[in-house]
Amino acid sequence: MAVYREDMKLVRRLLAGDERAFDRFYDENSARLYRFALVRVADDPDGARDITQVSLTRALRKLHTYRAESALFTWLCAICRNELSDWLSRRGHYRKHIVLTEDFPEIRAAVESIQVPDAERPEVAYQRQETLRLIQVALDRLPPRYGNVLEWKYIEGRSVKEIAAQLHLGHEATQSLLARAKRAFAEVYKSLMVGVRQPVNGAART
Amino acid sequence: MTDRNESLRSDESLERLLGQAAPRPVPAAHDAELMRLAVHTEWRSIVRKRRTNRRAVALALAASVVVTLGVLLSTLRVSGPDRVAVATIARSFGSIYTLGDQSELYVAARLVQLRADETILTGSDSGMALAWLEGGSLRIDANTRVTFKSGSEIELHSGRVYFDSESFGVDGRPASGPLLIRTEFGVITHLGTRYMADASGRSLAVSVREGRVSIDGTHYDAIAGAGQQLRLTGTGRPVIVGMDPYGETWTWIERTSPPADMDGRSVRDFLGWASRESGLEIRFASAAAERLAATSILRGRVDIPATEAVPIWLQTTDLEAHIEDGFIAVSTSHARTAN
Numbered sequence: 001m002a003v004y005r006e007d008m009k010l011v012r013r014l015l016a017g018d019e020r021a022f023d024r025f026y027d028e029n030s031a032r033l034y035r036f037a038l039v040r041v042a043d044d045p046d047g048a049r050d051i052t053q054v055s056l057t058r059a060l061r062k063l064h065t066y067r068a069e070s071a072l073f074t075w076l077c078a079i080c081r082n083e084l085s086d087w088l089s090r091r092g093h094y095r096k097h098i099v100l101t102e103d104f105p106e107i108r109a110a111v112e113s114i115q116v117p118d119a120e121r122p123e124v125a126y127q128r129q130e131t132l133r134l135i136q137v138a139l140d141r142l143p144p145r146y147g148n149v150l151e152w153k154y155i156e157g158r159s160v161k162e163i164a165a166q167l168h169l170g171h172e173a174t175q176s177l178l179a180r181a182k183r184a185f186a187e188v189y190k191s192l193m194v195g196v197r198q199p200v201n202g203a204a205r206t
Numbered sequence: 207m208t209d210r211n212e213s214l215r216s217d218e219s220l221e222r223l224l225g226q227a228a229p230r231p232v233p234a235a236h237d238a239e240l241m242r243l244a245v246h247t248e249w250r251s252i253v254r255k256r257r258t259n260r261r262a263v264a265l266a267l268a269a270s271v272v273v274t275l276g277v278l279l280s281t282l283r284v285s286g287p288d289r290v291a292v293a294t295i296a297r298s299f300g301s302i303y304t305l306g307d308q309s310e311l312y313v314a315a316r317l318v319q320l321r322a323d324e325t326i327l328t329g330s331d332s333g334m335a336l337a338w339l340e341g342g343s344l345r346i347d348a349n350t351r352v353t354f355k356s357g358s359e360i361e362l363h364s365g366r367v368y369f370d371s372e373s374f375g376v377d378g379r380p381a382s383g384p385l386l387i388r389t390e391f392g393v394i395t396h397l398g399t400r401y402m403a404d405a406s407g408r409s410l411a412v413s414v415r416e417g418r419v420s421i422d423g424t425h426y427d428a429i430a431g432a433g434q435q436l437r438l439t440g441t442g443r444p445v446i447v448g449m450d451p452y453g454e455t456w457t458w459i460e461r462t463s464p465p466a467d468m469d470g471r472s473v474r475d476f477l478g479w480a481s482r483e484s485g486l487e488i489r490f491a492s493a494a495a496e497r498l499a500a501t502s503i504l505r506g507r508v509d510i511p512a513t514e515a516v517p518i519w520l521q522t523t524d525l526e527a528h529i530e531d532g533f534i535a536v537s538t539s540h541a542r543t544a545n
Contacts, residue, residue: 014249015256016253017253026246030238030242030245031232034231034232034233035231035232038231045231045237049233049237050310053241053245053309053310053311057244057309060245060249060252064256131226132227132228135227139230147230151229154221154225155224155229179217182220182221185220185224186220
């Protein structure tokens with residue numbers, strides 16, 4: 001079983017009251033968790049915000065129970081799922097039929113196993129809408145730094161120089177980071193696309 | 207399919223694929239700010255509780271009898287007083303929320319009174335003035351989270367508050383006793399004073415306009431007097447520096463100033479209020495100006511910040527005022543015309 005040492009270190013620092021650890025924890029996870037919630041509450045930003053806040057708060061209260069057996073973000077997503085379920089049932093929403101591709105355990109496991117992978121073969125052969133959504137999902141499943149540099153470079157169109165300045169890195173190091181991020185993205189995206197082709201138990205997103 | 211995989215494998219294809227996507231959605235800036243504040247405050251509270259628990263365990267090993275008594279006492283405290291009213295809202299603007307048991311936010315648009323154990327959270331565009339039921343005026347700045355523990359105690363989790371224990375005749379009455387402000391860094395107590403507690407960073411800064419303030423710190427105790435600012439950071443020793451009772455740091459207090467009823471009050475009273483709100487000293491240019499201020503009576507209600515109100519309101523009298531560095535200069539209109 002994989003042990004997420006970096007995440008465990010971060011959790012220990014959080015429990016010790018390290019402010020920088022909090023900044024990192026919050027900056028790396030809050031927006032991703034918000035998007036995780038947003039797509040599951042039919043793009044209701046207020047609902048997603050409330051769920052994210054309650055999930056993060058609940059996670060912090062249970063932080064001492066984190067065992068690093070899954071990535072910290074995955075652990076947060078599990079807490080968020082419970083909050084989503086409560087939130088939806090409180091509002092009488094009936095969304096049991098909505099199953100997101102990335103919610104399949106097999107895909108989650110595959111995504112979690114990604115560290116800094118070699119390039120493999122992702123597929124791009126699905127409906128445009130789902131493709132675009134999955135790009136965002138994949139970016140969120142990458143280590144935060146990878147997701148950010150890819151978004152800045154290829155979606156927002158920032159230059160390598162600007163990204164280097166933002167990250168306080170040299171030009172070469174930034175290019176190297178971008179290359180690693182692209183490889184990791186390809187791997188995660190491929191995992192998600194496999195899920196689209198082969199939904200588990202016949203479930204599909206509506 | 208294989209061709210597609212091959213092409214996607216290349217950097218160029220990946221870049222094209224990424225280029226199709228929109229930026230990932232993020233919460234609105236204002237929401238994000240509030241959310242971070244709420245989560246951060248909760249985290250600090252959790253860390254504090256953990257530290258307290260650790261100390262309790264250490265004590266238990268040393269003297270289990272003492273701990274048993276402590277538990278009994280804390281149980282009594284928890285099940286103690288009901289939610290009594292502690293303050294009324296004299297003014298509020300912007301986004302203000304109360305915090306639910308699960309840290310969920312509720313819009314507090316129609317709130318008129320605050321009760322013990324209630325937690326208020328202010329957004330980046332907001333502020334509040336509270337008439338404290340035990341006396342005095344408590345102001346709450348933007349981006350602040352505060353819990354009202356009882357009629358004589360609040361807990362400042364983050365952000366800034368200002369307490370004026372003698373703000374009588376305008377938005378309350380003089381405080382009948384000290385208001386304790388509990389923070390992560392220590393407990394602030396005072397007697398008859400005006401001061402600001404700022405826990406918005408990773409430290410506590412207590413700035414005193416008038417009177418004296420004592421801090422029973424987690425690691426060190428300290429006392430600060432008028433014109434001083436006391437800073438506490440983590441386990442470091444307290445640092446005391448000189449500080450003007452007016453200026454940029456204090457201007458938010460004027461913004462939260464509740465409407466002041468000046469009907470039938472003298473210009474001198476009005477200037478006294480403005481001085482208290484702004485921290486600026488009043489200087490009369492002549493004895494005649496001072497006499498005129500004591501005898502000129504005003505009508506109406508001031509509902510703008512003090513430093514803006516002074517020149518405007520004095521236009522209805524034979525006095526005029528201008529603000530200089532640290533004071534409000536008041537002269538007769540005649541004197542200025544003659545000059």
